[in-house]
Amino acid sequence: MASIILQRIRCSGTISVRAVHYTNPRVRSHAAVLQHARALHIFRDVPSLRAHRRELLANGKSVGLVPTMGALHEGHLSLARQAAAENSEIFVSIYVNPTQFGVNEDLDSYPKTWNEDIAMLNELDEELKESGQGRITTIFAPTTKTMYPTLPPDSTLPGTGSFVTITPLANLLEGKSRPVFFRGVATVCMKLFNIVEPERVYFGQKDVQQTVIIKRMVKDFHLNTEVRVGATKREPDGLAMSSRNVYLGERRRKVGIVLSQALRAAAAAHKMGKRDRDEILALAWDVANRMSMEQDELAETERARFEVDYLSLADPDSLEEVQSVDESKGAVLSGAIKMMPLEAVRDGEKLGMGGDKGPVRLIDNIILEPSKV
Ligand SMILES: Nc1ncnc2c1ncn2[C@@H]1O[C@H](COP(=O)(O)OP(=O)(O)OP(=O)(O)O)[C@@H](O)[C@H]1O
Numbered sequence: 001m002a003s004i005i006l007q008r009i010r011c012s013g014t015i016s017v018r019a020v021h022y023t024n025p026r027v028r029s030h031a032a033v034l035q036h037a038r039a040l041h042i043f044r045d046v047p048s049l050r051a052h053r054r055e056l057l058a059n060g061k062s063v064g065l066v067p068t069m070g071a072l073h074e075g076h077l078s079l080a081r082q083a084a085a086e087n088s089e090i091f092v093s094i095y096v097n098p099t100q101f102g103v104n105e106d107l108d109s110y111p112k113t114w115n116e117d118i119a120m121l122n123e124l125d126e127e128l129k130e131s132g133q134g135r136i137t138t139i140f141a142p143t144t145k146t147m148y149p150t151l152p153p154d155s156t157l158p159g160t161g162s163f164v165t166i167t168p169l170a171n172l173l174e175g176k177s178r179p180v181f182f183r184g185v186a187t188v189c190m191k192l193f194n195i196v197e198p199e200r201v202y203f204g205q206k207d208v209q210q211t212v213i214i215k216r217m218v219k220d221f222h223l224n225t226e227v228r229v230g231a232t233k234r235e236p237d238g239l240a241m242s243s244r245n246v247y248l249g250e251r252r253r254k255v256g257i258v259l260s261q262a263l264r265a266a267a268a269a270h271k272m273g274k275r276d277r278d279e280i281l282a283l284a285w286d287v288a289n290r291m292s293m294e295q296d297e298l299a300e301t302e303r304a305r306f307e308v309d310y311l312s313l314a315d316p317d318s319l320e321e322v323q324s325v326d327e328s329k330g331a332v333l334s335g336a337i338k339m340m341p342l343e344a345v346r347d348g349e350k351l352g353m354g355g356d357k358g359p360v361r362l363i364d365n366i367i368l369e370p371s372k373v
């Protein structure tokens with residue numbers, strides 16, 4: 001049952017909606033704000049969006065695009081706030097892009113929270129209205145037929161279709177475990193940038209490799225947009241916010257902070273003056289190994305096991321591993337862990353979406369800034 005009844009205001013390839021009625025407790029708290037919300041324009045196809053964009057251009061408006069896959073959280077909103085400080089119009093795209101999911105990944109179960117997403121964007125827009133900054137005016141939520149008009153989206157390798165590949169960047173780090181991931185990301189972002197023609201695009205630091213790849217794509221293809229990167233938003237205990245965190249029940253959620261703790265330990269070593277790769281990463285491995293051993297010693301009904309995919313110290317532009325931190329460039333300290341499915345579940349235990357039955361990949365990073373001379 002829909003938690004919000006979306007009131008259609010105008011229709012012509014676009015749908016303009018505002019939320020008017022609430023039944024889901026998760027969004028009921030937004031009600032007071034949204035009763036007065038202005039219409040958001042929601043576009044599902046390209047011609048209507050382009051016509052809207054042309055009108056904005058003619059009126060001297062600037063557009064900042066925040067690409068997302070929906071299931072919005074404070075990380076996404078922080079990007080929209082950043083966009084509002086620099087553009088008059090904020091476009092948010094919501095599209096779960098099939099080509100960036102490997103064939104065994106979670107495309108089918110990826111969280112979808114459309115009504116809540118629209119409510120959150122409306123609420124943020126009310127806040128922006130008060131601050132006199134740019135406004136969230138437009139949602140682009142295309143169908144897959146719109147985004148992949150010729151051949152169906154292909155997630156296999158080599159695969160068929162029109163793709164953008166940014167190598168060797170796409171083959172490193174995340175790309176080693178997710179071989180089609182960055183081909184899919186670069187391809188869909190190229191499409192989004194061509195459709196929206198934004199002055200600026202906004203990406204989160206949490207997905208650091210994605211930011212490096214998008215910057216490279218913009219440079220190498222002479223795309224006429226500026227790439228902005230927003231800081232990683234975290235839960236109070238340090239876990240990086242992520243749409244996929246909903247897969248983590250209470251037990252896996254607690255252990256999942258090990259990644260941010262490990263990276264923080266390594267960053268602290270850098271801050272204390274260490275520059276050597278092994279010395280810096282050893283601190284991160286110590287944290288991860290300790291947590292892993294603690295979990296091993298617990299009963300199956302108590303533990304949450306994880307595997308470290310990588311802990312990396314890399315050059316900020318090439319993302320190649322470095323032996324020591326170059327003071328003039330700094331480095332990217334990053335990691336990925338796989339939270340394993342729970343082996344046994346207790347009665348009444350708080351589980352995540354999907355019952356903690358599938359593995360969940362968590363990523364995080366810290367930028368080691370170059371020293372100012
Ligand atoms: N914690 C965060 N802080 C800042 N930006 C974020 C954060 N999480 C995601 N983003 C950014 O939001 C944009 C859209 O990301 P996406 O919709 O995939 O959300 P996500 O939380 O990263 O989901 P997923 O769990 O699939 O990785 C990306 O640019 C991403 O880097």
Ligand SMILES: CC(C)(CO)[C@@H](O)C(=O)[O-]
Nearest residue numbers: 067068069097185188207
């Ligand atoms: C940039 C993006 C929206 C492309 O699908 C996605 O990779 C994401 O949400 O980070």
Ligand code: BAL
Nearest residue numbers: 069100101181207210
């Ligand atoms: N935030 C990156 C999207 C993905 O992991 O598929």
